Amino acid sequence: MNVAVLIKQVPETTDVKISRETNTLMREGVASIINPFDMYAIEEALRIREQHGGKVTVITMGPPQAEEALRQALALGADDAVLLSDRAFAGADTLATSYTLARAIEKLGGFDLVICGKQAMDGDTAQVGPEVAENLDLPHVTYVRRIEELSPDHMRVQRMIEEGYEVIESPIPALITVVKEINEPRMPSIKRMLRAKKAAITSWTAADLGADESRIGLTGSPTRVIRVFTPEQRRAGEILEGETVQEKVRSLVAKLKETHLV
Amino acid sequence: MNYFLTEEQQMIRDLARKIAEEKVAPRAAEFDEAEEFPWDLIKILAESGLFGVWVPEEYGGLGGGVFEQCLVVEELSRACGAVAVSYAASALGGFPILLFGTGEQKRKCMPDIASGAKLAAFALTEPDAGSDASNIRTTAKRDGDHYILNGTKQWITNGGEAEIYTVIATIDPSRGARGMTAFIVEKGTPGFEFGKKEKKMGIRASATRELIFQDCRVPAANMLEREGKGFIVAMRTFDRTRPGVAAQAVGIAQGALDRVAKYATERVQFGKRIAEFQAIEHMIADMATQVEAARALVYATARMIDAGERDFSREASMAKVFASDVAMRVTTDAVQIFGGYGYMRDYPVEKMMRDAKITQIYEGTNQIQRSIIGSAVIKQAMRRP
Ligand SMILES: Cc1cc2nc3c(=O)[nH]c(=O)nc-3n(C[C@H](O)[C@H](O)[C@H](O)COP(=O)(O)OP(=O)(O)OC[C@H]3O[C@@H](n4cnc5c(N)ncnc54)[C@H](O)[C@@H]3O)c2cc1C
Numbered sequence: 001m002n003v004a005v006l007i008k009q010v011p012e013t014t015d016v017k018i019s020r021e022t023n024t025l026m027r028e029g030v031a032s033i034i035n036p037f038d039m040y041a042i043e044e045a046l047r048i049r050e051q052h053g054g055k056v057t058v059i060t061m062g063p064p065q066a067e068e069a070l071r072q073a074l075a076l077g078a079d080d081a082v083l084l085s086d087r088a089f090a091g092a093d094t095l096a097t098s099y100t101l102a103r104a105i106e107k108l109g110g111f112d113l114v115i116c117g118k119q120a121m122d123g124d125t126a127q128v129g130p131e132v133a134e135n136l137d138l139p140h141v142t143y144v145r146r147i148e149e150l151s152p153d154h155m156r157v158q159r160m161i162e163e164g165y166e167v168i169e170s171p172i173p174a175l176i177t178v179v180k181e182i183n184e185p186r187m188p189s190i191k192r193m194l195r196a197k198k199a200a201i202t203s204w205t206a207a208d209l210g211a212d213e214s215r216i217g218l219t220g221s222p223t224r225v226i227r228v229f230t231p232e233q234r235r236a237g238e239i240l241e242g243e244t245v246q247e248k249v250r251s252l253v254a255k256l257k258e259t260h261l262v
Numbered sequence: 263m264n265y266f267l268t269e270e271q272q273m274i275r276d277l278a279r280k281i282a283e284e285k286v287a288p289r290a291a292e293f294d295e296a297e298e299f300p301w302d303l304i305k306i307l308a309e310s311g312l313f314g315v316w317v318p319e320e321y322g323g324l325g326g327g328v329f330e331q332c333l334v335v336e337e338l339s340r341a342c343g344a345v346a347v348s349y350a351a352s353a354l355g356g357f358p359i360l361l362f363g364t365g366e367q368k369r370k371c372m373p374d375i376a377s378g379a380k381l382a383a384f385a386l387t388e389p390d391a392g393s394d395a396s397n398i399r400t401t402a403k404r405d406g407d408h409y410i411l412n413g414t415k416q417w418i419t420n421g422g423e424a425e426i427y428t429v430i431a432t433i434d435p436s437r438g439a440r441g442m443t444a445f446i447v448e449k450g451t452p453g454f455e456f457g458k459k460e461k462k463m464g465i466r467a468s469a470t471r472e473l474i475f476q477d478c479r480v481p482a483a484n485m486l487e488r489e490g491k492g493f494i495v496a497m498r499t500f501d502r503t504r505p506g507v508a509a510q511a512v513g514i515a516q517g518a519l520d521r522v523a524k525y526a527t528e529r530v531q532f533g534k535r536i537a538e539f540q541a542i543e544h545m546i547a548d549m550a551t552q553v554e555a556a557r558a559l560v561y562a563t564a565r566m567i568d569a570g571e572r573d574f575s576r577e578a579s580m581a582k583v584f585a586s587d588v589a590m591r592v593t594t595d596a597v598q599i600f601g602g603y604g605y606m607r608d609y610p611v612e613k614m615m616r617d618a619k620i621t622q623i624y625e626g627t628n629q630i631q632r633s634i635i636g637s638a639v640i641k642q643a644m645r646r647p
Contacts, residue, residue, distance in 0.1 A: 187281055190311040190324060193273050 037117025308378025339513025
């Protein structure tokens with residue numbers, strides 16, 4: 001069972017600053033970590049390897065410093081690490097990012113399972129996982145909280161939803177994104193940390209991937225950030241009480257009039 | 263202060279700190295309250311490989327020394343003194359084997375101690391032999407290719423939880439220190455049982471237990487060094503592990519200081535943060551200075567040992583005595599600065615004060631350390647013309 005884990009390096013803080021000029025995230029002066037949700041993805045991949053054998057490959061797209069995130073993943077026990085780094089990748093939105101990651105997965109010959117964290121702590125879009133799956137024409141399941149069964153050609157997983165979970169069966173190869181309920185990530189081991197420090201990390205450019213230049217980086221990113229703001233807190237809803245439907249409708253109409261909505 | 267750690271030492275310290283902050287600290291109060299041995303945390307430490315930092319690479323360790331061991335103990339102690347001593351006691355049980363074991367004994371025991379697959383313990387103290395270690399009454403009688411052990415050891419850290427025990431017995435009580443002999447005894451050996459587990463003031467999550475030997479047959483191949491060398495085995499071991507107790511003290515004190523510095527900027531009385539009262543500010547200054555001085559002495563001692571100095575009993579004792587006295591003062595002051603809240607179990611500093619106390623007592627009381635230091639200084643003075 002060969003598993004790929006897609007990880008992202010993010011600033012170690014929940015209060016990310018946003019540049020007023022470019023409307024992009026400001027990274028200077030903040031320590032970097034592996035996106036916390038990706039830690040669960042790495043852990044799940046390691047557990048799958050422990051049970052089914054195979055290899056765990058971690059892949060990230062980012063600046064040269066993102067190599068540090070890959071070394072951390074190696075220290076946790078990943079077998080291989082691939083860095084996708086190129087000036088041409090800069091400014092990528094989720095569409096360009098997922099295209100780039102998908103090209104790398106193809107170049108590596110594909111995997112039985114691709115695992116991502118449910119979303120990145122800085123961007124918060126939760127889009128890259130599903131978009132990678134679409135690029136590769138793979139089935140995907142998001143918000144997985146448990147893998148119930150995994151066989152060479154199929155999986156059964158629990159997908160978290162607001163009021164419980166769904167059980168979903170799918171053929172594999174597939175892609176899943178995982179939530180923090182799925183496991184408790186392990187600590188790195190000092191010996192692996194020392195080995196990871198010296199490990200060779202594959203680094204690929206756009207040319208190495210044979211990527212279509214119109215689909216990567218800023219050029220391949222249709223997303224334009226117009227404004228970044230914290231949405232207003234939604235007020236709690238109100239449930240209208242009443243014996244009959246008529247009664248409830250009547251009080252609803254009254255409310256709507258009261259607030260001048262009708 | 264910058265101690266210019268090597269890159270590897272920084273990695274060891276950072277990993278120990280990460281485990282201490284993320285895994286140990288959140289559960290320290292819970293384990294203390296329940297007086298429960300923290301097996302979950304010991305397993306995490308084992309998987310991290312930190313049990314092996316002081317063990318040579320040929321036995322599966324990392325090839326560091328006393329200094330690396332101290333770095334881990336210090337970081338763990340910042341979060342919980344009990345978890346730290348459970349970790350450190352494995353080195354106390356393992357060092358005699360590493361220092362005095364045959365190739366065979368080392369190959370058999372050290373890899374498991376280094377990986378944390380097995381905990382070790384060290385058993386010297388008895389009801390009537392504390393500071394006066396040479397008064398032990400646990401006997402070892404030769405019988406063919408075995409020794410038969412009889413007697414009771416008391417207050418053995420990791421007792422019951424460890425698999426490998428270094429036990430000091432005597433082949434002849436009338437010979438005092440010269441009769442003392444060290445053996446490796448494995449848990450499960452017939453005739454080797456565990457007695458009562460102590461209820462303690464501090465380090466309550468650690469196991470402190472009685473070992474009972476009743477006609478316990480131990481292969482002669484498990485003897486460390488020779489008959490009569492047990493006292494030397496114990497003393498040479500303590501020389502290497504006392505800096506570890508000192509590191510425990512530094513860690514506990516640092517933990518208290520971390521908490522105090524934060525609390526003093528939050529607590530408001532008379533309309534001011536209490537950190538603004540000079541009385542408090544100066545206490546914090548003294549605490550920080552003492553902790554740094556203690557750390558500097560511990561690190562210098564550990565580095566001297568690892569660099570190959572031959573005689574370091576005096577410095578090991580100095581580090582232990584100084585750091586443990588600092589820990590007691592600093593944690594007592596921490597409770598004082600927290601005021602009534604400090605006295606409550608809802609806050610972490612009262613536990614630190616309870617945990618600090620033991621560092622002045624075990625591995626030789628501070629009175630005994632002062633005797634070692636004093637006699638070494640005087641002996642040196644008399645040797646000079
Ligand atoms: C929690 C805990 C864990 C322990 N773990 C271990 C362990 O893993 N293995 C092990 O072998 N032992 C262990 N011990 C035992 C510990 O090392 C002894 O308690 C210690 O050496 C002191 O011995 P004692 O308690 O019998 O005190 P005593 O020797 O009875 O001392 C009583 C008092 O008299 C003072 N005193 C005694 N002799 C002198 C002297 N010559 N000059 C001046 N003052 C003196 C002492 O300093 C002390 O203040 C542990 C003890 C505790 C409490």
